[in-house]
Amino acid sequence: MFATFQKYSGLIWILAVTDFKLRYQSSFLGYIWALLQPLLLFTILNFVFSSLFARGGGIEYYALQLITSLMIFLFFSDATNAGLKSLVSKSQLVTKVYVPRWTIILASTLNAFFIFMMNLVIIAGFFAWYKFMPSFQAIAMFIFFIIALYILIIGFALMAAPLFVRFRDIAMIWEVVTRALMYLSPILYPLSLLPEKWHTAILLNPLAFVIHFNKEALINNRFAENWQYTLFGIIILSIFALGILAYNIQAKKIAEYI
């Protein structure tokens, strides 16, 4: 399996790089938009919500919490959206030549990953501005969460991209779902703001789990229980496995439906 991956790594890379090159092409500011867009969004959200929370005494390092959570969420929504539409937008590669379809899906999500990598600079910049140094453990946790999230994204994309070939309204549904996920994950607010009885249910959503415990680790140096990690890992891996399974079932017929 690793051999096939290696064989197609060149293809995945060039597809991803091409997407990345084209994304901001013929825009005046170019790649700066990759940084500017989330930054502008952050500015507005930060203005509204920090003044909102200021009434209740304020939240420590709210800006830091918001920027990291927002970047993670944007990565998730960007990557899933690109992965979902990958096969349809590159239909030529499906119907006119044989390349394994997963390479196309993977390449599209990789493009979002590149942008996230760029955005890490902003996050680091914010931490530097606030002269806040997270613990080494917390940073390791952050890396772990990003990897886990990326596995989740791939799992979703493998499942959804072939489905989207047949059912185009999945894109519409997913748009609503991502918006719901934005508000159901503790991005704009701390989890503690919600009633305690809902916490478990909310944290069952892997995106919410990542965002919540990432914040906890980076800002408060607090970590989840081991059983929580285990459950989180199981959920991520089962979604990934489900994705591969769904992909394998559908892969043979993709070219016919596109």
Next chain:
Amino acid sequence: MDQSHKAAIRVRQVSKNFLVPHQKIDSVRGLFVNLFTPNTYEKFSALDDVSFTIKKGEFVGILGHNGSGKSTLLKCLANVYNPDEGAIEIDGQVSPFLELGIGFNPNLSGRDNIYLNATILGMSKQEIDQKFNDIVEFSEIGRFIDQKVKNYSSGMRSRLAFSVSTHANRDILLMDEVLAVGDVRFKDKCMELFKTYKKKGKTVVLVTHSTNIVREHCDSALLLHKGKIVNSGDVDDVVDQYIDLNMSKEQREREAQKEKKKIQQQEKLQERKRRMHEKELERKAAQKKKMKVNTVKRYIIPSESYNLEVSDVSFSTKDESQECKISVTYKFTQELHKKNPSIGISVYGNKRVYITGTDTKGRSLPKAGEITLTLENFNITREEDIAIDAGIFYSNNGKVFRSSVQSRKVRSRLKLGQTRGSYHFNNQLAITER
């Protein structure tokens, strides 16, 4: 080992069906609605129990009209479609050219597109680096390589795509009407290339409608009709059947009539050609005859038998008009003198326009002497190149004998205040013996 007897592609009882729903479901709502109503599908059999073998180094043409399953078959070979039943065994790397320039992005430069397209076709980075210059050279893109492909002409685009495709250099090539897009030169280039492929023992499978290409280039052919192989093997045989299949009864009658008309026309044309040919022959014969008549009358006086020279040309003014005096000296041999020859003098102006002339015919010339021709009122208005020719001639029994012409050139111009206008020559010919 002899490669030519090994199979490159072996297709065993391959079937491919497409389910065409009477009501196509492409939305989730449709899916739910249809959960409660039984779905009716129409089974469309694109390929039905197809089996064949293609040897290594063979150039195979697949014929068949629209909807016969050609493209489906090619897509199955290219692994784009998976057959429902049967198996396809392929020995070697496949390079599918179902379309030229797959993945070309108009917003990328030619360079980037080469890398992108070549990678999609399965080349590695090193391979592309190595062949990059060859690819550019073959495509004749030159300095435009770093320009965006959207600014290329369609010809440049297809050349670039073709160049990349061919440099992929795989064992088996699958082509679906790729040639249909190019111009004649491009097609020739393709065909040239296929020939070299054949030499290298590469297998080419070509789906086409062009019976000419199949007839000219293919080693063998396959004819598909309604998803089944109707005929395979000998090219001419397959092509004939394809043409036959392609025509309905009515068409065939029309075709037959056309053929008849064509033959008639050709006959007419040939008849006309024949007549024209005859006329031409007649004309030529007549010309020959005419030439003979002319040559009979003309004879040359050998140059040993005379001396002839335009010895002097002088101009003088007299009573406000110009006078031209021409002297010609000559000497005949005894033999020529006996024939009583005459001497002719002609005067030509610019561009050898004949001005005037005279000869001594009717007067007897001494054996050697000087002839002086005086042209009074030689009032030419421009500076002019004047040529004076002198020649000897006599006739004998209706045959005219001529000497070669002696010529002399001078420049003449009227002086100011002199009469301008036409020439009123008063030719005076004087003969003195020498």
